[in-house]
Amino acid sequence: MNEDQVARSAQLALLLEVSAYPKPGNVDRTHDFVDTTYEHFIASSVAVYPVFREAAVRKERGGVGELILRGVEESMKWQRGGNTHFGAILLMIPLVMAAGAADSSDTDELRRIADGIMRNTGVEDAIALYRAFSVAKVRVRRDVAELDVMNEASIEEIRDRQLSMFDILSISASYDQISRELVGGFGKVFAYAALINEFTASRERRVNDAIVDAYLHLLAEEEDSFVRMEFGAEQSRYVKERARGIVEGGYRRDELEEFDRELIAAGINPGSSADMIAAALFIAILQGLKV
Amino acid sequence: MNEDQVARSAQLALLLEVSAYPKPGNVDRTHDFVDTTYEHFIASSVAVYPVFREAAVRKERGGVGELILRGVEESMKWQRGGNTHFGAILLMIPLVMAAGAADSSDTDELRRIADGIMRNTGVEDAIALYRAFSVAKVRVRRDVAELDVMNEASIEEIRDRQLSMFDILSISASYDQISRELVGGFGKVFAYAALINEFTASRERRVNDAIVDAYLHLLAEEEDSFVRMEFGAEQSRYVKERARGIVEGGYRRDELEEFDRELIAAGINPGSSADMIAAALFIAILQGLKV
Known part of the structure; x- marks a missing residue:
């Protein structure tokens, strides 16, 4: 597919995701955090366009x-709110490359190419990913392999052990839903793209509400990795149970708004789920979603 | 300046402008119109990126x-809300070309190049502009020259009389503030860019509030051309006087919100002023505004 078509779809996904409200716990058009505002997310979405475009041109040729790393650097350069889109960029770059290489927006073709891109990653990709973590100041769990992302020593270790980006993410896949998508063939991203398109088409929801409901559906389906990492397992389980109640109750707006107020007050932001929905929206737009 | 730097600045300007709230009478992040929503403006802002980029590459070489026309076509193709950005695209394309050609974001250099681009327009530019009016379904006054934009006959007339785009806009400059900028050297756009940067810097306003206040300042300074055309001179004078009261009262938020409710209820949207502020924001971003 054409690189500007692909890059615009990816960028529109970021903008619609952050704009959708109320998105319990996260920045949306009606909620800023203290240091990170809605405008920071908008500027970051603008910033990454040339990198998405380059990714769609680069196609399957690696990098x-x-x-x-470049996407994260541009995102940080264009705004002063800190890390806004790390997870979304991480998840979307291989998908954007796949879309640039694909003849159509067919799910099987996109998944096959994106999975191939991930499996072909090498040591240099792993090192660039580590540098990106550090640029975005993302906290990452010291995992089984004791690879500390803030540490030059672990880059040495990646080289010594010849670990690829796929290897690194296979380790974090045990506790991080974004890593799981990246090494597992992007099953949830495509499933939620289909759900969003189903919501907007058959149930005649406004795009905004379709995004919010898909986000709640995901919160109800799996514990948010960011919440689990930052606030612990008890909180991430609680968020999941609370979301499940709202989904089972038919996505009532009043319940949803109360849940939003509660998470905002507690400062709990399910950021990984928002990143997943951004990636799903990208696929949904490629496959026909129109505002 | 680099084409992606310029295109991103132009796109961010469109997105910050439509997001700023409360922007009396216009679509913002908290207000949709019946057929045109905030999301339509977002999608349109995304849609025009490749055209802004091309304009920055094309520089002073015409077209x-x-x-x-291409900007308006892309804007209409990516969303179903109709005309969102006609005036902004019209005003910004020569400025984007000038920025692509300029060595710096210096006001004198940008104005000189943009003015040269406008004065070098020809008959083909005039015809393309007429086609763009028709694509966007923009209503235009039958002016002195009896050039009807919805009519193939007037394109014949443009050819017969060898009118350039500059000539056409010189006619409409008598009643349209955007045409006035395009043929008059962009004085107000640059003045409002300076005002926005002054608001964000010295008075420590949030970017959102700086945009809203600049918009009110402009409403208070000159009658909105779109309001005058659609709702008549009495309404456009009233909007100006009302805005002046708020500016002289120190931009009080409660007065501003009341004015917003009043215009929304009456369906009066000062669209030309919003287009002018989008162009001013583009210059302000080139000259250092950062979120």
């Missing part, structure tokens, strides 16, 4: 890690 | 009319 995933470097493109992720 | 203003065609680029405006």
Whole structure:
């Protein structure tokens, strides 16, 4: 597909995701955090366009890690709110490359190419990813392999052990839903793209409400990795149960707004789920979603 | 300046402008019109990126009319809300070309180049502009020259009389503030860029509030051309006087919100002023505004 078509779809996904409200716990058009505002997300979405475009041109020819690093650098350069889109960029770069290489927006074709891109990553991709973590100041769990992302020593270790980006993310896949998508063939991203398109088409929801409901559906389906990492397992389980109640109750707006107020007050932001929905929206737009 | 730097600045300007709230009478992040929503403006802002980029690459080499037409076509293709950005695209394309050609964001250099681009327009630019009016379904006054934009006959007349885009806009400059900028050297756009940067810097306003206050300042300074055309001179004078009261009272938020409710209820949207502020924001961003 054409690179500007792909880059615009990816960028529109970021903008619609952050604009959708009320999105319990996260920044949306009606909620700023203290240091990170809605405008920071808008500027970051603008900033990454040339990197998405380059990724769509690069297609299957490698360089995933470097493109992720450049995307994160541009995002941080264009606004002063800190890390806004790390997870979304990480998840979307291989998908954007796949869309650039694909003849159509067919799910099987996109998934096959994106999975191939991830499996072909190498040591340099892993190192660039580590540098991107550091640029975005993302906290990452010291995992089984004791690879500390803030540490030059672990870059040495990646080289010594010849770990690829796919290897690194296979380790974090045990506790991080975004890593799980990246090494597992992007099943949830495509499932939620289909759900969003189903919501907007058959149930005649406004795009905004379709995004919010898909986000709640995901919160209800799996614990948010960011919440679990930052606030612990008890909180992430609670968020999941609370979301499940709202989904089972038919997505009532009053319940949803109360849940939003509660998470905002507690400062709990399910950021990984928002990143997943941004990626799903990208696929949904490629496959026909129109505002 | 680099084409992606310029295109991103132009796109961010469109997005910050439509997001700023409360912007009395216009679509913002908290207000949709019945057929045109905030999301339509977002999608349109995304849609025009490749055209802004092309304009920045094309620099002073002509084709203003065609680029405006392509910008409007892309804007209409990516969303179903109708005309969102006609005036902003019209005003910004020559400025984007000038920025692509300029060595710096210096006001004198940008104005000189943009003015040169407008004065070098030809018959083909005028015809493309007429086609763009028709694509966007913009209503235009039958002016002195009896050039009806919805009519193939007037395109014949443009050819017969060898009218350039500059000539056409010189006619409409008598009643349209955007035409006035385009043929008059963009004085107000640059003045409002300076005002916005002054508001964000010295008075420590949030970017959102700086945009809203600049918009009110402009409403208070000159009658909105769109309001005058659609609702008549009495209404456009009233809007101006009302805005003046708020500016002289120190931009009080409660007065501003009341004015917003009043215009929304009456369906009066000062669209030309919003287009002018979008162009001013583009210059302000080039000259250092950062979120």
